[in-house]
Amino acid sequence: MILTASGLLAISATAASRIFILQDGADLEILYCLDNAGGNAGLYKPDALAVSSRGDSFYALCNKKTIVRFSKAYPASPYVQDGEIALSQGCEGARQMAAGGTGGVLSETLLVAGGGCLEFMDIAVDGSKTVSQLVYPGGTDPLGFADPASISYCRGAFLIAGGDTGTITVFGNTM
Structure with missing residues (x-):
């Protein structure tokens, strides 16, 4: 579940391949549902959601x-799919995602994790991938990069909780 820039809630239903858009308030009214029909062909089993730092957009890891x-x-318009990006081969199987501003005017950074690397x-x-960098765990994965418990973005840095390793790793926005 995420809170979008316009104050709407987006909740993923993985098994149903849907994302529900709700009005935030006392009654949590469902405004509409995104599914893989029509213009949302890439929406299939959305596991994780991340709010864009640029405008009223969000990402779904499918x-x-x-x-x-x-x-x-x-x-006043509904959300529609306007971009689709394939993960690099080494990161397929990812389960977590976070988005954050990089300080650049023309881009933002996504971090995807849980597929064996970051x-x-x-x-x-325009929603296209311009640059990608894979970070593989070293040795016995002492930082928990292969299977982190969670990832998030806060104050210009990505935070990675290493799961069973009990570590937290911070990547600043000047990677």
Whole structure:
């Protein structure tokens, strides 16, 4: 579940391949449902969601191998798929994702984890991947990169909780 820039809740239903968009408030009214019909062909088994740092958009990690971006053309319009990015081969199987601003005007960074390595991706304004970097765990994976408990973005840095290793690793926005 995420809270979008326009104050709406987005909740993924992995088994049903749907994302529900709800009005935040006392009654949590369902406004509409995104599914893989029509213009949302990439929406299949959304595991994780991440809010974009650029405008009113969000990302869905689908089927552990693809990232789909949803955006609004206008404040009153519904979210529609406007980008689809395949994960690098070494990161397929990922289960977690976080998005954050890199300080650059024309891009933001996504971090995807849980597929055996970390993948940092710079995403252009149009939703395309411009640069990608894989970070593989060293030796016995002392930092928990192969299977982290969680990842998040806060104050210009990505935080990776190493799961069973009991570590937290911080990557700043000047990777």
